Amino acid sequence: MTRRPADGDHAVVLAVDDGRLDFADSPSVRQTPASVRAGWRWFEVDLRERRLSGLGFPGARCRGRWRTRSRPPGTPSWTCRLVEDVLATAARDEDGLGAALARSHVPGYALRWSLPRAPRSPAGIRSGTVRRTPRELVRHACAVLLGFDEVLARLYPADEEREVLRDVAGMLVRERDPAEALAGQPLPSSGPGDGADTLSLLRTFAGHEMAHAVREAVDLHDMRAAQRARPAPHSRELLRELAARRTPPTVVTDRSGGAVDLFLRHNGLIDHVREPVYGRSADLARMMPRPHVLLKALGDMGAPASECVLIASTTAEQAAAQAIGLPFIGYAPTDTTRRHLRAADGDVRLVSSLASLVEAVRSR
Known part of the structure; x- marks a missing residue:
């Protein structure tokens, strides 16, 4: 579980391999092999509200707070750049700046915008208040x-994918290091909540010495199945x-x-x-x-x-x-x-x- 100080102003998170911050108990972290997680670093992030100005639009200001139930987008400096990009994009929107900001969002953050007040227009706009439908998107x-x-x-049909898994399992038995097998060292396995499919198998072997062999075996099966798929x-x-x-x-x-x-x-x-x-x-x-x-x-x-x-x-x-x-x-x-x-x-x-x-x- 993620450690959270009692004052609620900070949280300890992982910096994963693509630069994002993530909670230790998030699904993406749990699906990553321990050998890969070992190379990640811990950081303490500030959950207090921050205020940004000087965003390239006269009079525009933004207040933001990291929503702890959402996956954060990265470092604070990257977040500032994202906020600036959101404002620049919204300024070009044909529906107007206010409507565009209401539709926008920076992942992991709750934002509130303050704009120069115009007659009969709101001074504050909360990002994400307008939800676009799939058709609109x-x-x-x-x-x-x-x-x-x-x-x-x-x-793959379900029965065919099970056959692929059995074939890859047989390959692993034949090609794994005999010394490891004799020593009783287990191969990586999916958790009980994971689906029995080839993609879960590949994720399980990330960072393992047999990852290349497993990927090549699944690639070959994928190529064969692609010729029959409709x-x-x-x-x-x-x-x-x-x-x-x-x-x-x-x-x-x-x-x-x-x-x-x-x-x-x-x-x-x-x-x-x-x-x-x-x-x-x-x-x-x-x-x-x-x-x-x-x-x-x-x-x-x-x-x-x-x-x-x-x-x-x-x-x-x-x-x-x-x-x-x-x-x-x-x-x-x-x-x-x-x-x-x-x-x-x-x-x-x-x-x-x-x-x-x-x-x-x-x-x-």
Whole structure:
């Protein structure tokens, strides 16, 4: 559990490998192997309200407090830059500065803005008071990012994924160090609450000496499965409509990038997405909920996270988007997916079908 002093003004947190601060009992920290966590540092953060001025807009001031139940975005200096970026972006919004600031947010912080008072206008604006619907997010996003699982396809049927896990387990038994096996040293294993799937397996082996062998084995299975996978309902229309409006989506995933690229080409969809596909890193510690793949895609596009949207179906993708202030739409075609996403964030925006998002794109 995270240590919190009795006065409530400070908290002790971890500085994880991508520069974020996170509570020790957060899901993303618990999913990271102990060998990786050992290299992280502890910091004490100040929870008291801070006031910022001189933000590049005459008379504008901002008060901010770190919300301890949210994942913070990074160091205080980075937070100041985020606040400045939010204000600069809002000043260009066609709906006006006040409306834009009410929609904006800096992840992990509750902000209150003070602006030069105009006749019959409020002097204070609280960020995040205007909640955009999934249709509005898609309609106004400067870039759309799509997860692969469920949104574009289901790579493995449940019974086939179990076969993959058994095959990888057999490989581990054959290729692990005999001395370690004889000494009774256990291989990494997922916790009882984790799903039995290939992505959970890969996250478990992050930082392990057999991580490369496990990744290569799963990559091979991903490539085979990609040739049989078929597009999810309405996904083809979503890709085509976005591309037709000169906003081809970017695919970001923890699956093998080569496998997803093969799926798109095999089903005639590659021309409707922005290349390349951003797949999992060779470093398994960078898989989501780490936001590495999202930051890479956004950086290559030169697009600020707050002006884009991610449509995806897993809690790992949800947490990665939240960590960098990227608006998230949860695609929940089943009750199970809906429960998982809602349990991770009670305020998550959900859609049960991509059809409504297709209609939103057509109104862009």
